[in-house]
Amino acid sequence: MNVTPASLTTSFIGNEAVAGNGDFFQAFVPIRHEYLADEFSNVTSGQANLAVEKAATAFPIYAKLTSTQRADFLLFIASEIEALGDELIEQAVLESGLPVARLTGERGRTTGQLRMFANLLREGSWVDARINPALPNRQPLPRPDLRRMLVPLGPVVVFGASNFPLAFSVAGGDTASALAAGCPVIFKAHPSHPGTSSLVGKAIVSAAVKAGMPDGVFSLLHASNETAQELVAHPAVKAVGFTGSRAGGMALLKVAQSRPEPIPVYAEMSAVNPVVIFPGAIQKNAVAVASGLAASVTLGVGQFCTNPGLVFLLDSPQTEVFLETVAERIRASAPATMLNAGICQNYQRGVQNSRVLPGVHVLAEAETDAETNRTEGKPIVLTTTAPLFLSSPALADEIFGPTTLIVVCHTETDMAECVESLEGQLTATIYATSDEISSSGFDWVALLQAKAGRVLFGGFPTGVEVSEAMTHGGPFPATSDSRTTSVGTGAILRFVRPFTYQSFPDELLPPALQNANPLGIWRNVDGVMMK
Template structure:
């Protein structure tokens, strides 16, 4: 299973692509890795889609415990790869082994989390209104409602999480849990890692006897990838990546004769607000923690705190001094690939050249010009400049942040009002701030973000039932959803009401005797009766 062939996978089969070949690059050395990967042709893409279409009916009708067994088997097979998987991911991404080992644990953990969710079963939101034949003036028919799977789903892996947001990541896990076959487009930055995980899923599907075509992994160029999104068999898309990439897929999906949802996580600068009382009480400690959050993972987290709003206080210089010292002491590190590194350097250079922006601090160690290293930096600007120049709120993906120094809370609030949607927003406030502030900061921040933090740092996303990893556009294409946590399953399902059905023809979740033993709502009352 650990052999990398460069082929695509669909069902129990392998497929050597008829399109152009490409190689992966080791960013730490900026050198190509030896294996070649072969993009599939449009005709081969049609084969993959048709097999997924054939699998949808049988897979969606499986007993939910069978789907749970499949998800658990995927986790087992990924773990059985041993060190081969993180070693390959390290070679292709430059991410440290410790980080990748943790990410593998997160990947397997979320697969097992969805297995538990599917076994428990209440996620289908079963609602029953029994018939009232004697009701006047009109009788009520028997009505039973639940969520059912959408159909085949196309998933695009993320460059910054080669395991947890990739082939077996949250989009794939939640779609499979919902009962949808999945076609994953391998990310060109880590195709070998993708194949290893894809083969683990393929092995798990065979062991648990899943319908052939329940899973596919394909290498594809942009044209074929967009053709997959446009194919009438495909019913939804999961994407994590750039704003340009997400919007391109959204346009394709919306231009179809039957438009479909694209659940795209795109860009976020994750504003942090530090009010005067918090600055007075613990500004130095906040600066130290903030520096660590800015540079964590070379700043390549979608929750990186790229904007910090502060007010003019007598503790501001001490805060900036501590933050600058921490940034200067942080050495550059390898970024995920040359393209991301180039974009970071260009974005940082553009920002630093702005007349309204000053460089507060950069790493005292130069980034190696021959390597894909990102140099940490913190810059400052004024609230007035921020409000007059929308470009200052744009994401610079990497280990940097812009501190916006405002005259007072009113200017902070005005700056926040001009911003687009975000994944996270953070508030540092002391009791004195909350007692005297004229602003409802919680109400303001929740308008802008899907996760609002108090007194913490946004990097690090807990995989659990209560997590929201999403937010208003352009953080995501649909602010009503999350890509992390059990609620992610709802993206790949739709409601159906069954009226006056014989009990034997109803889905198990709606049958009178409740054979699955799940929580259901009957005439507005939840129970397991």
């Protein structure tokens, strides 16, 4: 079997490279504020349905493959992505405006998480096998033989994120975890980086062919929003992965919940990632903490989902030093290219809407102006007081870009009321001494735990480690399901469900549940973990 040759402008319906029969569009080059010459074409509804049908046909075959076979597939994908070499990085630089070093690191993160899931599959215990052997002589009633494990849901639709062209895109965490779980993936490419998406899609299809995967285990579609919603509504689709705006995530959630068979949508949508700062934390290192805040706010032009967009600062003698340092660092920063024109315009609109509110002041902004003919975001920090923050709910809204709002609070009660007023977040951060937390009249860890999926004690939240213990999720609207994570090995649990075999002959059971435990995995047998 050979993969069909493909250009940058190609979609993939299973292993077949196809030109979309829908509308044409071009990739935007934000750093030059112009469009690339290559034209891309969206698929039609009929072509999208064909991709889902192929995925549905592939599912029963793919789901029955061994964990080792799926692990090998993921390893092939990682190798094929690396084989793209400089071409992939150069295309991503053009389409995103991100620097080479950032994208090189992101490629490493992408291949690294594929290999992480491959290791998870090879070890095998993630299936959570639970066995209750039959008790035929139990009184007053016998117990049947019961054996439970996690099984894949079915075809999954995944949407690419604008801010991570590689790590949260075609071969990113949603795709990797769904494929690891045994679910075919239909990927809707993000229009901000279509060429990058097609290159990675070609790599995945090539890997699928080399690994002997069923045709349809993966499809890459350039598609309109309307066609994308039709994908979510298709009865063969069993789950959705999404990283993007709150409006986009909620639109998909509405479609998924209005189906005759509602399905889960795992959407990461919006967060301001509050930072709570006590006097003791800045008494000896106000400059260091302030410098770290400014660096985190401007990192990646503020286009990380974990940039700290809100700071609650308890007023103290060190407050002025802290604010002066933040202002100094922000004034010295420079405007930088944002991911696309729409994101830049929304950023500028959000900043303007906040800075004109009564009681909101500009602490500092970059002294260098953004070029009017470029897609540049200008760093800015705003300040206000706790009463004004509480009276203006819009100040808690996310502004996606290099900005933060510092709320100066006169008492812990003020600060606690501000935190309690927030919606759900991906992260929250405490800067304090242990004594300040222990002697406080408020349980700050519990307050922040109720609002976020990850709480940091010191440091700043930009940077999400891909690991077993990471939670990248949080209460609504940070995500649509706070029980899940989109980063780390726990992400696989989004695309599986528990299933029990009752009174099956041993030879008909999957290896994970057979008496001999041929996989050598950890299993819960009558409440005892054993191999």
